[in-house]
Amino acid sequence: MSKFKLLLLVVVALLFVSGCSDDNKMTMKVAASAYTSHVAQTSSTPFIGAWGDELKPGMKAIAVSRDLIKKGLVRGTAVKIEGLEGKYLVKDKMNKRWTDKIDIYMGLDTKAAKDWGKREVTIEWENIKS
Template identity: 40%
Template sequence: MTFFKQDATIIGQENPKLDNHHYARDFLFKKIIYMKQMKLLREEIIPLSSKQSLLLYIIIACIFQFVLFFAPTLANQAVAQNNDLLENEVVITDSLINNEVLTKSETMDESIKRAFLPAHTDKEVEVLRTGFYTMTAYNSDPRQTDDTPCITANGFNVCEHGIEDTIAANFLRFGTKVRIPELFGDRVFVVRDRMNQRYTDRVDIWMLDYQDAKKFGVKIAKIEIIE
């Protein structure tokens, strides 16, 4: 009877040693699980942060390198563009100044011309009469003239004048101006000399060179008397 009660007491009551052992084992098991979880957490979270840090560092380094590499180039381009703008501005300014100076100069020239020079108007040449005449040529050769070969009948010095615009004609007064379009175009000749009295309707043209006068020979052409 007594033995039965003792067993009942043992079975019916909790064993403190057994509970402590169970609690310690459960605590150890939870600790192991917790440590594994922390290890996994460190393997997942901490390396991820390192990767992010490394990636961020690489990005910052690239940006910094890009800025350092292109900043001098951009600065040089800006300076070059600024210099080009300055040069263009100087060229444009010089051109404007030169144009303004030329315009003022031309205006002053025109004003001076109007103030001091007589007004020039193109006068249409009036032909008084025309006629066909025999023509020859001569020069200041003593064999063809008198003892003053350079001086014409009206006292004009053709040698000093040096221009082939003098003719000799007995039927026109001194100073008469004529043209010979068929031979000399619009050149104007002036009557300054006389021929032998027997040539009453002939024109003799003065020339600088003897060979030119000889080559001219004898021609018949129309004369326009304009003055």
């Protein structure tokens, strides 16, 4: 292989690797509680999130405190939650009184929500820069 081809191969490999960086990966510790689609816990429209998204039992969704929206957890962001499988989508936002907090959607399963309780967890997401 000529020196030119080798150099070209190295340059292409470096460009590929640099494009795969985790520069946009964000992590933070938050308080995490759980909620269900019961009127007593939400509003008169318990299957509709604050942005108007439909919430369905079985879906992996979370509500976020409004300060987290400013940190990049915008509507539709995929979030990995310590201790849970898969990724959860930001589909709802919480009352302004909460900070550094997420609420995990549990459909109609009140027992699962109570069993979860309140925990401190680490969350991870990709911050999409505009």
